[in-house]
Amino acid sequence: MADITISGGKKISGSIKLSGAKNSILPILAATVLISGKSIIHNCPELSDVEAAVKILEHLGAIVITEQSTITVDCSNLKKYDIPDSLMREMRSSIVFLGAIAARMGKASISSPGGCELGPRPIDLHLSALADLGLKIEEEYGILNCSCGNELIGTDIQLSFPSVGATENVILAGVTAKGITVIHGAAREPEISDLADFLNRAGANIQGAGSDIITIYGTSALHSTEHTVIPDRIEAATYLAATAVTGGKITVLGAIPAHLTPVMSVLKSAGCELSVKHNEVSLIAPVKLKRVPVIRTMPHPGFPTDAGSPLMAMLTIADGSSMFVENIFENRFRIVDELKRFGAKIYTNGRVAVIEGVKALSGATVECTDLRGGAALVIAALAANGVTKISKIHHLDRGYAKLTENLRSLGAEIERS
Numbered sequence: 001m002a003d004i005t006i007s008g009g010k011k012i013s014g015s016i017k018l019s020g021a022k023n024s025i026l027p028i029l030a031a032t033v034l035i036s037g038k039s040i041i042h043n044c045p046e047l048s049d050v051e052a053a054v055k056i057l058e059h060l061g062a063i064v065i066t067e068q069s070t071i072t073v074d075c076s077n078l079k080k081y082d083i084p085d086s087l088m089r090e091m092r093s094s095i096v097f098l099g100a101i102a103a104r105m106g107k108a109s110i111s112s113p114g115g116c117e118l119g120p121r122p123i124d125l126h127l128s129a130l131a132d133l134g135l136k137i138e139e140e141y142g143i144l145n146c147s148c149g150n151e152l153i154g155t156d157i158q159l160s161f162p163s164v165g166a167t168e169n170v171i172l173a174g175v176t177a178k179g180i181t182v183i184h185g186a187a188r189e190p191e192i193s194d195l196a197d198f199l200n201r202a203g204a205n206i207q208g209a210g211s212d213i214i215t216i217y218g219t220s221a222l223h224s225t226e227h228t229v230i231p232d233r234i235e236a237a238t239y240l241a242a243t244a245v246t247g248g249k250i251t252v253l254g255a256i257p258a259h260l261t262p263v264m265s266v267l268k269s270a271g272c273e274l275s276v277k278h279n280e281v282s283l284i285a286p287v288k289l290k291r292v293p294v295i296r297t298m299p300h301p302g303f304p305t306d307a308g309s310p311l312m313a314m315l316t317i318a319d320g321s322s323m324f325v326e327n328i329f330e331n332r333f334r335i336v337d338e339l340k341r342f343g344a345k346i347y348t349n350g351r352v353a354v355i356e357g358v359k360a361l362s363g364a365t366v367e368c369t370d371l372r373g374g375a376a377l378v379i380a381a382l383a384a385n386g387v388t389k390i391s392k393i394h395h396l397d398r399g400y401a402k403l404t405e406n407l408r409s410l411g412a413e414i415e416r417s
Contacts, residue, residue, distance in 0.1 A: 003389055004393050006413065006414045007413040007414075008363055012242050012248040014410045016250065016406055016409070017253040017254050018252060019046075020228075020229035020231065021234075023164070025050055026050070026053055029054070030099075034075075038076075039075070041073070042229065044066075044070065044071045045232065045401040049399065050071075057073060060083075062078060081107050083097060083108075083109070083110045096168050096169055098130065099126075099130060099170065103177065110146075111144070125166040129169065132157050133148075134152045136148065154180045155179075156184065159186060171183070175219065177216075177218040180216065181216040186211070186212050192214075201227055233255075237260065240267060240281070242310075244285045245317065252281045253280050261301070262301065262304065266295055269290065270292050272284065272286060273286070288318075289314065294323045309373050310376050312324055313383075316383075317357055323354050330350075332372075334369040335377070338367065342363070343360070343362050344361060361384035367392045368396060382414075
């Protein structure tokens with residue numbers, strides 16, 4: 001099992017080009033199942049979750065070719081409709097294949113997905129919405145056996161919570177369903193719009209993506225297409241927070257500033273100087289970070305839960321006390337005990353965390369508890385005096401491409417072993 005060792009106290013400065021968004025590429029890869037032809041996808045990040053998605057596609061019978069940051073998928077001759085338990089457990093987002101496989105093959109067989117343990121993320125929203133489209137679902141020994149006969153039927157679907165995964169699954173199932181599917185209470189994240197853009201390029205008719213009402217006009221078939229994945233806004237937030245906590249300056253290239261508005265608002269409140277151009281965001285850190293009174297994670301366009309842990313780590317050395325209110329995942333604060341090993345003062349009560357800024361952090365031996373929590377540990381280690389060793393970094397590999405190389409290019413003293 002690999003580890004990361006960081007000698008802290010070095011300023012993060014320079015420029016970095018963002019990878020493609022993890023939360024876009026995974027549903028897009030699932031969407032290729034619907035296309036009887038080739039899908040050419042550019043700006044694909046090198047992540048273990050992407051590797052897991054490719055394994056699922058190959059198991060189903062797809063031909064997948066990866067060349068640097070471009071993945072070509074040919075789903076002309078899919079043969080299987082199941083996903084083995086071993087593949088489902090590799091990533092939480094594997095559930096998004098359900099709608100696509102059922103729509104393409106008329107049936108699907110999967111088990112519960114894996115991924116980070118951030119508390120209950122029930123798939124009941126997915127299943128109830130797909131059932132509304134006509135998917136019959138039977139559970140036996142933890143396996144979901146699903147069938148829809150000849151076709152799925154479009155209908156009105158009301159989501160009780162703007163779940164990103166459920167919205168994606170309904171889009172994938174509804175694209176080739178008979179008639180019109182309307183999602184009320186849909187998730188509005190940029191990655192939803194990216195998925196819709198990919199499918200529309202392939203001949204789908206999806207309207208309203210990015211709003212809370214999405215309308216899908218079913219089509220009989222999709223054709224080969226080419227698409228470039230949007231930049232990863234959470235990766236951008238992570239590098240910006242790492243720069244802020246070390247007192248450096250950075251330019252994040254290839255960004256979509258509009259996707260970073262809630263994160264930039266917090267950074268400005270913390271005293272950072274930010275400037276924005278068409279496709280880049282620059283940050284200059286203050287001499288001393290300021291407290292941020294309250295940060296509430298919310299569905300888009302609110303502050304993203306995935307950026308919470310990295311910015312929490314940043315605020316551990318701010319001047320004064322900051323508060324996080326986590327409204328998405330009840331176990332997002334699992335990383336707090338590990339941050340305390342650096343000397344951070346963080347107090348939690350349910351979904352609320354209060355961070356009392358300290359003068360300095362000290363290097364520690366810590367382990368990742370989840371993907372974004374792992375990023376928080378890296379940020380704390382970069383700011384800490386002394387050496388930090390971080391274990392269980394496979395979590396980081398799920399969402400950050402070439403993290404150690406990128407940070408080293410920005411001035412960090414970091415090694416992977």
